[in-house]
Amino acid sequence: MLKLEHGNSAIGATLVTSAEELRKQNRATIDCFRTEAEHPGCGLGFGADTLVMKYYGGTEHDVDVVVYGNKLVGAFISDNGPTNYPSFRVWSLWI
Template identity: 80%
Template sequence: MLKLEHGNNGIGATQVESAEELKKQHRATIDCFRKEADHPRLGLGFGAETLVTEYYGGTEHDVDVVIYGNTLVGAFITDNGQTNFPSFRGWSLFI
């Protein structure tokens, strides 16, 4: 999986099958979002770095962690159900 580090809602998440495909998709993703005028709203105001991780099929979960003054204040896990493959965005975005 190639995913934007600071993006939200699975925007820019792509499943890749080879190192060559990863390089090509990485360049296309970065080029696309650097040209996007609304990039801060998409969570890209912090940068356009990407992560590469193994893909595990199944339901989508959000993990939110609240830290204040170097102390863990709260942690929440939300089960969002199945994702809308191949976009990896939750179904609720389309309702």
């Protein structure tokens, strides 16, 4: 699975099945999501770097942590239900 490191809502997340497909999709993702100004609200303020991770089917979970003054002040785990394969975006975002 290829995913933007700093995007939100699974924007740019893509399931890839080969090294060649990974290279092509990585270039396409970086070209598409260059700056926050081009995609306001997507969370690209830190760039369009990507990461590769193992894909596990099933439900989607979010893990959010809040750090203030170098101290952990909150941590939350949310069960978002099944993903909207192949886009990996939660259905409720479109409603």
